[in-house]
Amino acid sequence: MARDLSVVVFGATGITGRGVAAHLAQRAAANGFAWAAAGRDPQRISAVLGELGVTAPETIAADVEDPASLEAMVARTAVVLNMVGPYTLYGEPVIEACIAGGAHYMDLTGEMPFVRRMIERAGERAERAGVKIVNTSGFEAMPPDLLVLLAAETARERWSEELAVADLDVDLPVPGGRIKPSDIISGGTLQSLAETLSGDEADVSADSAALILEEEKAQRVRAVSPISIAPRFNAQGDVVTPMTPSPFINPAVIHRTACLVAAEEGRVFAPFRYREGVTIPGGTASMPLRYMAGAALGGTQAALRGLYRARPAIRRQAAALMRRSLPSAGFGPSGQRMEDWSWRMAVNAKTVGGHFVRSDLEGDGQPGYLATAKMLGEAGLLLSEPGATPDRSGFLTPAAALGTGALDRFRHAGIRIQVSS
Numbered sequence: 001m002a003r004d005l006s007v008v009v010f011g012a013t014g015i016t017g018r019g020v021a022a023h024l025a026q027r028a029a030a031n032g033f034a035w036a037a038a039g040r041d042p043q044r045i046s047a048v049l050g051e052l053g054v055t056a057p058e059t060i061a062a063d064v065e066d067p068a069s070l071e072a073m074v075a076r077t078a079v080v081l082n083m084v085g086p087y088t089l090y091g092e093p094v095i096e097a098c099i100a101g102g103a104h105y106m107d108l109t110g111e112m113p114f115v116r117r118m119i120e121r122a123g124e125r126a127e128r129a130g131v132k133i134v135n136t137s138g139f140e141a142m143p144p145d146l147l148v149l150l151a152a153e154t155a156r157e158r159w160s161e162e163l164a165v166a167d168l169d170v171d172l173p174v175p176g177g178r179i180k181p182s183d184i185i186s187g188g189t190l191q192s193l194a195e196t197l198s199g200d201e202a203d204v205s206a207d208s209a210a211l212i213l214e215e216e217k218a219q220r221v222r223a224v225s226p227i228s229i230a231p232r233f234n235a236q237g238d239v240v241t242p243m244t245p246s247p248f249i250n251p252a253v254i255h256r257t258a259c260l261v262a263a264e265e266g267r268v269f270a271p272f273r274y275r276e277g278v279t280i281p282g283g284t285a286s287m288p289l290r291y292m293a294g295a296a297l298g299g300t301q302a303a304l305r306g307l308y309r310a311r312p313a314i315r316r317q318a319a320a321l322m323r324r325s326l327p328s329a330g331f332g333p334s335g336q337r338m339e340d341w342s343w344r345m346a347v348n349a350k351t352v353g354g355h356f357v358r359s360d361l362e363g364d365g366q367p368g369y370l371a372t373a374k375m376l377g378e379a380g381l382l383l384s385e386p387g388a389t390p391d392r393s394g395f396l397t398p399a400a401a402l403g404t405g406a407l408d409r410f411r412h413a414g415i416r417i418q419v420s421s
Helices: 015-031 042-051 067-075 087-101 112-129 142-159 187-198 202-206 215-224 250-265 287-308 312-325 367-384 398-402 407-413
Strands: 005-010 035-039 059-061 077-082 104-107 132-134 163-171 239-241 273-280 342-351 356-364 394-396 415-419
Touching: 005 015, 005 367, 015 035, 015 042, 015 367, 035 042, 042 059, 059 067, 067 077, 067 087, 077 087, 077 367, 087 104, 087 112, 087 132, 087 187, 104 367, 112 132, 112 187, 112 202, 112 394, 132 367, 132 398, 142 163, 142 250, 142 342, 142 356, 142 367, 142 398, 142 415, 187 202, 187 287, 187 312, 202 287, 215 250, 239 287, 250 273, 250 398, 273 287, 287 312, 356 367, 367 398, 367 407, 367 415, 394 398, 407 415
Parallel strands: 005 035, 005 077, 035 059, 077 104, 104 132, 132 394, 163 273
Antiparallel strands: 163 342, 239 273, 342 356, 356 415
């Protein structure tokens, strides 16, 4: 099928969608590929992007409630970047259109029950169609997923050994030292949380093996690598607190990557212990206070895990309260608060034979919004280019879809990834 567009940004008026469009506009000016912005109201898209000084070459009318519009959008493009959430409510029609129309798909959902449900319903069809369906491709879980896969591949290349342990430490220094609620979590994320809580399979959200369908493999993951939300100390003596904004997304994605790659390469899937968190550096004198702060954050996440596992009536009441009281889509940082971030991630891994490997990431821009938008835009371009990513199809994780062969491309997004030891 002839396609005249490389990438379509569906939902280009939200915070992340605007950032994706801005990145694609900048890259297209230098590289000449064709892209478009899509949504219910093309005039509004043009107006919103125009406020940022961004002009989409074309705006396309498409609506999740109009299958014909989705079909027409998909037929023209190699890749759809779907920014329309909550995905529990609005994601399935777009995924189905991409499978039927033969376009790759990527989103930034953290709604794990939705992702698992779609794998179960459409995984085999997506694989037969030869398309990549890639969920969870924002700050959760693209950067950690790529870093862990890079460490695992390095260990196999150097010593022919599998990982036994992978610890991810994230350093998120706040610009100016002042943190605002909108710096940490978006309105769209909060509304997605409400939809996840109200669903019948909410307990899947706190399962480290949520995305592994083979029960025997899933049980091994749960035994070796349950999700940890307790504070801990890393090798440098920093307190490591639960991942922000959620500790329940990356583990399931990372273990699915390992499972998919092992199956493809004909290796026995050997789960490793994975832990992650945000570091709070400081001296000895402040250690008790830093640890108490980590314990408080862990308590908050423990309460959320309890909600995921609560009776349906309790979860629905909590979800209804969240919908009424929490910010809606559009809540988030703006202006200079988006630009003045410099953040880091590091995976410190140990192999089954006792060897150590470390992979590092340095990022520019607010990680959950600006950096995520640029990463998504660059990932979409990679998916659109024949031969730029591994020859895999079906429901894939970000790392399984993109591989590690083109990590230098993310420098265009302000992301630098490398093996450092």
